[in-house]
Amino acid sequence: VSQSTVSLVLSGKSSGRVTAGTEELVRRAAQELGYRPNAAARTLRSGRTQTVALVVPNVAHPYFASMLLGAERRAREKEHAVMLVDAADDHVWRPAMAATLASRAVDGCIFYSAEPVNETFLHTLGRHVVVVEAHAKDAPSLLLDIDGGATAAMQHLLALGHTRIAHLGAAYPKETFRLRFSAYRRILRQAGIRVRDAYMAQSHFALPEARTAAGQLLDVSLPPTAIFCDDDLLAVGVYKAARDRSIRIPDDISVVGFDDIDIAQVLEPELTTVTLPAEQIGEAAIDLLLAAIEGREQAPASPIPLPLTIRRSTSRPPQ
Amino acid sequence: VSQSTVSLVLSGKSSGRVTAGTEELVRRAAQELGYRPNAAARTLRSGRTQTVALVVPNVAHPYFASMLLGAERRAREKEHAVMLVDAADDHVWRPAMAATLASRAVDGCIFYSAEPVNETFLHTLGRHVVVVEAHAKDAPSLLLDIDGGATAAMQHLLALGHTRIAHLGAAYPKETFRLRFSAYRRILRQAGIRVRDAYMAQSHFALPEARTAAGQLLDVSLPPTAIFCDDDLLAVGVYKAARDRSIRIPDDISVVGFDDIDIAQVLEPELTTVTLPAEQIGEAAIDLLLAAIEGREQAPASPIPLPLTIRRSTSRPPQ
């Protein structure tokens, strides 16, 4: 029973090369001895780690947690492991990720981009990269129909009769948020409504800050009758600020969010929001990355549609 | 310029072995060529992967997401990567984890146990294992003062004057939840209050089910004036069920949760809950695991205290 025979059998490449008897023998011995092939040796030989990295800005944001859930599940189905890199802030992750990729510790990387991805940088990494929710010239990217979702949200508000619509934007430098903001302004302009500076505010993803920013919007002299938020977490800030001022949702003000994280249904009234299928996005990202790693060309898919989920936080504007 | 010299320099073991000039030379060359040591080869030689696995029941639960955040941050500080395994349900993770550990793809594993850990199983793995929030005979474990937290919560309710206190338990087979339940019964008994079956319900971590279970508690003929929940997510079910019945929190019923996830402050009124320092727990788990891997013996630390955070969901019982 020699080394190569064992390798053949345990890698499933034994058909027509090894006798059934020998094969059985090998399997039994492996079983009894609890033998497990050493991953490092295998990687050294084959160049494949069966591991992919996932870079997200913040796992504690429920949207990313769900995406990670979907990605890990799918990766495991395909016999891959997922390594997590929490970017936390944009300066930290690059060296870490660059080192990880360059050392060949992973076969590829899913990259929830913080910004128009530096292409030189991507190339330097020399591994397969998939970008989620952003365009990248030299890497396959998984796109969402952000504009479509934002447009649906705004049109919903217009259809209800709102004209004084504010925007609470995410203070995060990413294409996806610029798209949400553009859609807001475009739809207003198309409807012949002036875009007012006083109806626009920004906040990071922290409740106290979102609450303050939302409060500024509510305290304008002629206050808005609806607020379109870049993110459900920011919508929570609106709920809090409204409550601070005894402003009722949706009677006095309508609120629309973006993401449809669990919190949307925890809020009272439940939040009307643009639904991002986070787990599905995680799965799709894994599929795209594995295809790239295995050299299967994928026709660039069309952006994932984002339906508006209408709940109780939107209604006709007050008289 | 030979292989071993390069190795010496780049592993930082060059002091007193390599001339400053040569060292500089090597570094510069490595820099220019963009040389990165191959992780697999290094692992094969050294036996260390610089990677640890983290097994959690469900990353989409905010508590675990935060724990993961803390763990990943600390691991990166210590130059380790974190591989995520989402157990999803208790049957799936074992083979996956066993394979990962046995193949030496990771140096160790943090295991948020689903159950009194099967010790034979742990040993089979043959790698370092740290168990969080559960006792394990043969592995270092990171303990939380669950009983202390639950006791504080119950005593808070008693101190407010409640005697009809219900318990909404998590339908999840884990020591930590049994401890919460025992504390509930013990405190009632110590206060001379009869433990009523009608005041006890269970639910999985799904809002519709939690809402139904909470509803049953509220619909008892002599309803409770307070509910102690095993988890903040279950407390959300109570809020929903109360709202369905126009029962006011805290005027008609007080609610206490467990975890202090972000949702606790999203709820209105904000939830009184037992605070688990999730990120800190993740960090501590990494510290414990790395200590074990590096052979540093750690005196078993005392359980992490869990303070009760009192917010607006608890008050005196109605007259």
Add this chain to the structure above:
DNA sequence: TTGAAAGCGCTAACAC
């Protein structure tokens, strides 16, 4: 159908 042997890229013991 099975075995022998080379070599993936690194580290560490040892020789120079």
Add this chain to the structure above:
DNA sequence: GTGTTAGCGCTTTCAA
């Protein structure tokens, strides 16, 4: 101080 060399455990020719 620097170079030579063996070997980590596997896969994969190639020879028997």
